[in-house]
Amino acid sequence: MKKLKKKDERIHVRTKGNFHQTLAPMLFLAPNILIFLLFIIIPLFQGLRMAFMDWGIFTVPEFVGLKNFANLFKDEVFLITIKNTIVYSFFAVVLLTVVSLCLALMLSRNSMKGERVFRAVFYIPSLLSMIAVGIAWRFILGDEMGIVNYVLRSMGGSGVKWLTDGNLAMMCVILVSVWASSGYYMIMFISGLQAIPNELYEAATIDGSSPWNTFWRITLPLLRSTVLVVLVLATIASFKAYELIVTMTKGGPGYATKFIVQQVYQVAFQEDRMGYASAMSIVLMVIIGIFTLVQFKFAGKDGQYD
């Protein structure tokens, strides 16, 4: 067979005067490009510009160079929120990926009775507003008024400081995040699993491959692109976690569950330091970018992203 050369892959089309292939696609893309430009690109550059300014929401911005960035790394609270965000993201993303993959493996083979019902049950939490989820879990885990401690106390126990002990509060926030989002990623894994040809499993069975071996040799390699998408989406979502945390713990106790986005909000809208908050946002964007690139590098080798 003749090997395709780079130049052979090019498709030559007559473009001049061909409305359908030149202007029409651009016109159909225009609304999306406009929205992307207005709500993503322009605010991004605006944010970048503001990061170099001393700016309150009602005051005239004043250029301060790198002062905001220099101050960031002397700001203890900001450094704590970065640490918290990374810890939370690491555990939440790992657990989310593992739990949603396990759920998908259980519920993708059409071999269990009521499989669709279970899928719906696991998916429903991801449809809920994170604010509602946070408030509901605060009622469940509250020290004094919480349902769990009420049950523990009525059985003679003394209750657990779910949300007033720093480590426990972080653990609760991670677990609730996993509970709330795993259904969403489960659906992605299910669609990935269903795209794997059955013949491969049949061949593996004929060859005497154990289920464990089949998972590692067939399922996981062919799910790599889905795993990568889940990792990237879950990482970005976890770095931007806000509503759940604010409603469940308000970032406490102390700074134990305070993440970057909450700090950005507080500095921008309560302390009215928009420039400083913009610098925080830029740092957050860079961190997310680095993590995403690392994930692409390690999980998406050979450019197999789809």
Added chain:
Amino acid sequence: MKRSLVVLFCIFALFSPLFAGGGKESSASDDVTLTVLWFNDANESEVFMDTIQDYLDANPNVKIDLQVIAFGDYEQKLKMMISGGNPPDVARLTTSHVPILAASLEPIDPYLENPEATKAEFMPSMLAFALDKEGQMLAYPTEATANGMIVNLTAWENAGIDVREISKTWTWDEWEEAVKKVIAANEGMKYGLAVDYTIHRFATLLYEFGGSFMNEDQTAFDMVKEENINAINYFKHLHDEGLVPQSVWLGSENPAELFQAGLVACHIGGSWNINTYNTNVKDFEWTVVSTPKGEINSSVPGGKFIGAFKDGKNKEAAMDLMAWFSDKAHNEKYCLDTFNLSSRADAEIEYPTNSAEFAVFQHDLSITPAFTAVEWGNAKVTQLSTFMVEQIVQVLLGNQTAEEACQAIQARSEA
């Protein structure tokens, strides 16, 4: 080619409304739609609409577009609207909003026939929040609020203590001794005091201990002083003694819910709680008493306001509506139906219940030092409120001393 033109036409038709101008349509007549931004403590938006119904009847060309926003999102929404050049025509404001938004609020004086006479209609402490540096009124005070101590009367009676009597002269030490007896006498009662998780409510304790956020001439933050350190240390002591539930300041439980559940003997809340407790508390009697004395007796004054904005599109109509809503008769009706203290000096409201409770709040307000109102009229105090709460929590957790907390707040104020 024809099909392409049809496609182009469809795209244009689909997006043309986007570019058809963002403002409201205005007809040839004088029809005005006033955008009113509001938040609720209880039923205020409903009562507001009810109160201005006669204004709307008398001005059929005026329509109200009432947008009720959750308080947590309110300030951000309002700021974004103002900075975007599209403020509401009228907005409900708190004491902390007025100084922050002062530059954007439309002064009311030019719209009044006799500004000084109008100003004289309001309580001086409330008016102080609403004035700009030139003495112009930026917003109409609507309700006055005061911090104070709400107690579970039934629980105190069970302990054989006449809380109404002893609270007339009690100190914090005497309160501590008494409240321990109350906890012991009531099965299911676990704590002596719940304090709302805000710096505003903590300020009650701060002022009682002789402290303040600002220096004497109100020109700069002055946090590092013995009185402030003592107040924070006493608050920590109450937590360490188990008299205050950790789940409020370290967790995120609602102190009002703990009080309503009968778990705490006292709640440092505010006059707005009267409405809520009237509705929700069914299992025991409650009342309001004077807060125990520290160095002094003090409450924290506060209030709600309505204001219009310089960039508002219907300023004349907005001023007209606000003046109507703030006159004696309408203000009395609004405060009566929302169970709030009036901010008018001439208000005479006969509340159907809880007159005694309102009287205690009024009394506490009357003995509160005047500087407290000035402090809460300073934007910096509001801007640093969350940071100050966080620093106090660090003390409660044992991560720093009260002095370090005060130093951190001072440093942040100077940043």
